[in-house]
Amino acid sequence: MTLQARPTDVVDDLLATYADVGADAAYLACDRHDPAATAFVLVDDDLVATPLTYGELAEESRRMAALLREHGVARGDRVPVLLGKRRELPVTLLALWRLGAVHVPLFTAFATGAIRTRVEGSSARVVVTEPDQRSKLDPLPGLDVLEVGPALEHELSTVEPVAERVAVGGDGTIMQLFTSGTTGSPKPVTVPLRALASFHVYLQLSLDVREDDVFWNAADPGWAYGLYYGLAGPLVAGRPNVLHTAGFTPAGTVAVVERLGVTNFAGAPTMYRAISKSGLVEHLPLRRASSAGEPLTPDVLAWARRVLGIEVRDHYGQTELGMVICNSWNDDVARPVKDGSMGVPMPGYAADVVDGQIAIDVPASPLFWFEGYHGDPEKTAERFSPDGRWYLTADTGSVDEDGYFQFTARDDDVILAAGYRIGPFDVESVLITHPSVVDVAVVGRPDPEGVRGEVVEAFVVLADGVQDGPELHAELTALVRDGYSRHAYPRRIHVLDALPKTPSGKVQRYLLRSL
Structure with a gap:
């Protein structure tokens, strides 16, 4: 039995846009939007909020693209980016897409060992970083390091912004992430441009981010959830996200939510758990609250209903998939939530349990985009059934008679x-x-x-x-x-x-x- 949330016209329309052979990531994520509209809200350690408009993002990313091109970056090149949640992060992402190059995220908590694996695994020659992270790159030989700061700003002011864009098409690679490396070295996952259709659907239907929302996905963009749904998804959907430079603390998170009037929040269960135990919150003005990364525990669910006045809805996905099974919020697809369940397949996906594993029905899932691990056909083949129909998540689970999925365990011991x-x-x-x-x-x-x-x-x-x-x-x-x-x-x-x-x-x- 294959269980599917029937694709809506939204899915079909977005697929037609993002899967097109002439699709252009920089245009779809920036240049088609109103230049005066806000792309991101940048919040510093003192909770001062500064809007970054699409017009500013376009101008700054064109200059950054010109500088990257001077450093030899061209279409298809992998460029690791070791930046925190600062202005230069979306600027660099857009600059790479203007050149048809590939963004490789690096988590800022990584030390040199983890960085080396990803830099060498992407055959990178150029890396973009910030002053606090630079020392981690010094032991890596042969790298051309662009360090953001006053010197780079001066260089950017002297270059002629690129006027053209490189359209890589729906099948062209725009990002490359590395898995957690459970049973071997971290595996590189290539993300094609058409994956943006799935990210857009998730933002619109599962998170239900509306035009009048103040949206904050607080996940770190060094990992899939923060990159897919805190940077790429908001850009293509035209829904500004909050980028808060400080690391997570319950007090800091509550302060940002209250100061900015956040209405739609997404984060890891750990964040909700820490806030619930902090005693800092009696009420938060949230319209939507969503969680991903691990199953929600009953205590968090009970606290949210009592204190937030709404449910925290659990969503399931992987680096290789994005989010695929969700307790979606949008009224067009929302279903009653069952405690302990991560919901039903998001529109555009079909799923079932195959040999005890949660599995995605590839032919019946128009939003499915995983093309395999870059340069590793053997590991890629392990993730599919012999006939190619099923993508096997290696996560065990079950599905009930109403089509709700429940996560049991991660076979790969992550x-x-x-x-x-x-x-x-x-x-x-x-x-x-x-x-x-x-x-x-x-x-x-x-x-x-x-x-x-x-x-x-x-x-x-x-x-x-x-x-x-x-x-x-x-x-x-x-x-x-x-x-x-x-x-x-x-x-x-x-x-x-x-x-x-x-x-x-x-x-x-x-x-x-x-x-």
Whole structure:
């Protein structure tokens, strides 16, 4: 039984626009909009809000495109972008699209190890960054680094803005993201321009972002949800998003919502959980509240109904898919919410459960856009059924008689900590470099404080003669925090005589999680 939310005229119209052979990302995301309209609301650490208009975005991105072209960037080139939620981020994104180049997001909490994987994996020669992040790139040889700031602004003032745009068409690549790297090195996902149709549908029908909304997707644009639905989706839909430079805190988030009068908010369950436990909120003026990244827990749902006066609606997707199964908000597609369910397929998608996995029916899903992992046909083939009909998510789940889907587990053991997807392999690859460690496995286990969702825990086997102790644990923690990424270091470390493994040598992580 294939379950599908019947595509609406909205889906058909958007597909006709974004899948066209002459589709032009810069035009669709910027140049077709009213130059006086707001593209983003930039909010600094002092909560001062500054609008960035489409006219300003067009002018600044044309100059940035000219400078990138002077540095050799051309159609099809991958350009990693290591920027926080600042003005130059959407400017650089649009500049790359004007050249037909490909945006590669880098999470600003990454250390050099994670950055190296993505820079080398994209065969990049040019990287755009900011002063606070520059030192992470210094150990990488042969890179042409453009650092935003006064010197770059002077260069931009001297170049002639590009007048033309490069139309890559619906099948042309506009972004390349890397998965969390659970069972091997992070895999590069190429995003074609026609994926913008899916992002637009999600914004319009599932999030129900309206013209009079103050919309804030608070997710980090270094990952899929923030990039797809905090940058790309709002641009093509013409719905301004808030870009807040500061990192997440409950107090800061509540302050922005109240100061700007946010009416439509999207974020990770961790954000809602932290706000609910902060005691800072008695009421927030939200019309819509949505969540993605991990299942919502009952306590958050109950708190939202009591304090926000509305539901927080859960949505499901992947880097390879975008959002596909949702408790959608728009009146044209909304259905009653069932606790514990992530909803039904979004218009433009059909889904079912195949061999226990949530699966997307490719021929019946006109918005499906995943083309595979760049340069890795073997890994790509693993994600599809032999006949090519089903995209297999590797996430187990179920579907009830009314067509509502429920998430059970992630077969690939991705750790969901504070809204971030952490691949055990990445962390293990760092820990194993310590001379005292001869074997290691990393898993996620429930956060005892109930805030982060899961925490990273490491199980290590030590070399002969090495003594366990607090000093060693501190060294291993620092190795990951400083050498890979500060969001992925193990909160607890356990020493074992040997890791539990199958006869073929695979670590039995489920046994570690049960210890």
